[in-house]
Amino acid sequence: MLARLKIVLAYLQLHRRRILIGLAAAFALTIFTTFVYSFSCGFRGCPSIAEIRAYVPSQGGRVLDRNGDLLGYLEPVRRITVPLERIPDHVREAFIAVEDRRFAQHEGVDWRGVGRALWRDVSTLGVREGASTLTMQVARSAFLDAGPSDRSIGRKLIELRLAPRIEKALTKDQILDLYLNLIYLGDATYGVEAASRHYFGKSVDRLSLSEAAMLAALPRAPSLYDPRTHADRAVSRRNLVLSLMTREGFITQAEAEKAAGQKLRVPRLGWTPDLAPSYAVEAVRGLVAAKVKGSSQYAEITVHTTFDVGAQRAAERAVRDRAAAIGRGVEGAMIALDPSTGDVLAMVGGVGPAKGSYNRVFLAHRQPGSAFKPFVYAAALESGLTPATLVDDEPIQIVDAGRVWRPENSGQYLGTITLRTALAHSANAATVRVSQHLGINKVVSMARRMGITSPLSSVPSLALGAAEVTPAELVTGYAPFANGGWKVEPTFVESIDVGGKTVYQVARKAPTRVLDSVTAYLVTSMLRSVVDEGTGYYVRNLGIYGPVAGKTGTTNNSADVWFVGYSPTILAGFWFGYDTPHSLGGGASGGRLAAPAWASFYRRGWEAHENGEGWPMPEGIVEEQIDAETGMLAGDYCPTTRTEYFREGTQPTEYCQTHDGWFDGSDDPIRIHVGKAVRGLIDLFRGRHHDEGDDEN
Secondary structure, three states: OHHHHHHHHHHHHHOHHHHHHHHHHHHHHHHHHHHHHHHOOOOOOOOOHHHHHHOOOOOOOEEEOOOOOEEEEOOOOEEOOOOHHHOOHHHHHHHHHHHOOOOOOOOOOOHHHHHHHHHHHOOOOOOOOOOOOHHHHHHHHHHOOOOOOOOOHHHHHHHHHHHHHHHHHOOHHHHHHHHHHHOEOOOOEEOHHHHHHHHHOOOHHHOOHHHHHHHHOOOOOOOOOOOOOOHHHHHHHHHHHHHHHHHOOOOOHHHHHHHHOOOOOOOOOOOOOOOOOOHHHHHHHHHHHHHOOOOOOOOOEEEEEOOOHHHHHHHHHHHHHHHHHHOOOOEEEEEEEOOOOOEEEEEEOOOOOOOOOOOHHHHOOEOOHHHHHHHHHHHHHHOOOOOOOEEEEOOOOEEEOOEEEOOOOOOOOOEEEEHHHHHHOOOHHHHHHHHHHHOHHHHHHHHHHHOOOOOOOOOHHHHHOOOOEOHHHHHHHHHHHHHOOEEOOOEOEEEEEEOOEEEEEOOOOOOEEOOOHHHHHHHHHHHHHHHHHOOOOHHHHOOOOOOOEEEEEEOOOOOEEEEEEEOOOOEEEEEEEOOOOOOOOOOOOHHHHHHHHHHHHHHHHOHHHOOOOOOOOOOOEEEEEEEOOOOOEOOOOOOOEEEEEEEOOOOOOOEOOOOOHHHOOOOOHHHHHHHHHHHHHHHHHHOOOOOHHHOOO
């Protein structure tokens, strides 16, 4: 070891001249590079005078709705920008006294302070003494990425370069305005207005001299002088600020002593911005992170979205209020689309503000229950059945893969009913019979075409929603029913601007027809019956009028409740349940628990957008007056009739023979003959004759 050391020392002695020259060259290169780097304001270049004048304090990147109204911020900054005239003189003077006493005299750099600081810093090649003017702090906060803990010489040199340029671009008042709105004052709070609310619970224009001095005490070390956690230090620092204000002639000694004698009163809880993170903004943030690499130095990111602020606020309230009404710990989710484009108008991924990245709209896979049934009936109509086709709603038993399955209705069995009635009243047995008639693979195919992407097993129970889907794909799957047969893709970001330049524009795909317009219209017509007379009637009970179609959904153990509903201009679906699935309690159903949330959202957030018009009837539809029980053309004595819609060529051609009015069901020959005679006279009067071959007696 000693021998090796001697060899090294000998080598250094022999080559010391070359080594010293190399070190000197490296030092000179470092100094040269540092000054070149600082002179050019880093690799991005210095901001222009125009850019400096156009600068506005960031609030984290704006997210705008479809009308240009503010929806939220990408990175919410606890800052409220206020004009300088709203900031009292004693607040301004407190900061000037402690941070930059020669602010009015210098041109961006206080060279006396720089000389003093440089003497202390040069030996350590670091920055121990700040000597930053208010203008240099504006340069740091507005135009440098470096955080407050970055004390490198390179950053300080850039500040020295930028400060005079800022002084040329702005007046002293404009610089002070920027400073007081930019300065970091602890607890993630920026600017004097936000800090005033956070520490004292009031606006900056109501601060006392004592409170103003307390705010001015914070920039040096916000966490060290936090009045909530370090009251004694905070008071001591505040009193120092008051003495400095006296020295500069801003206040008298008596005023300083009076303010120093006042006790600090700080609310226990700080200020929270009104725009808390929402799931809509969180979704936008994720897309921006994927599409925009890095950040803009001199301009704010602006995201133009498809959301509607009014709809979004109504959706958040509807989910929150309904979950609270259902029970403690219940979660909820909803998504609303423009059915013609797929534009997302509102989105709520959980109860309360967004937490983390778990958005139930896209990530929660839950069974849809009866909300899946429209896909069954769409397949039935496409195959040639009609809304008036009869099906038995009686107990049924199915053997599948050696297992016996007995689906049950949630209520009574309805006997022989039309497909419209079966869907309106969510008759399980009838729906299973329809799916068995079609073949379950046709149901799977229909759901896939509509937009369901989650795994779907070709098992009989699929007809009743025994699969797991997300709210987003279930609601999207209803869009072709609502828009005449076109598949859409949910879209919520239109474009992203950075510094006024568009760096991302959504590439919209041409819609794909997945359902003929006649089938879409017929399904919508049947889903209107769900709302008008079936399990979704809660929507009508809550005062929603006009054209609305939809379907309730409830799983077997009442762990999930749904309502997906739509008008001609909006399609929205709500889900409620526990994250760890278990029953919501006896009597829980999509109609009772989820439909009211839809009604609340629609009434508060969208109804005003409607024009009262329904869905236009496409060509190829025939209207007929039918007997609601038999599905045949209505006779004169049918007790319940309705207007039914048919694909042209599938409408019934025979009249109902079941109902004879007062003479129905009689075995008395006299009644039978009298009844037929009366009916014949009526038919003759109306120009219509019964076929004589139908007479049996």
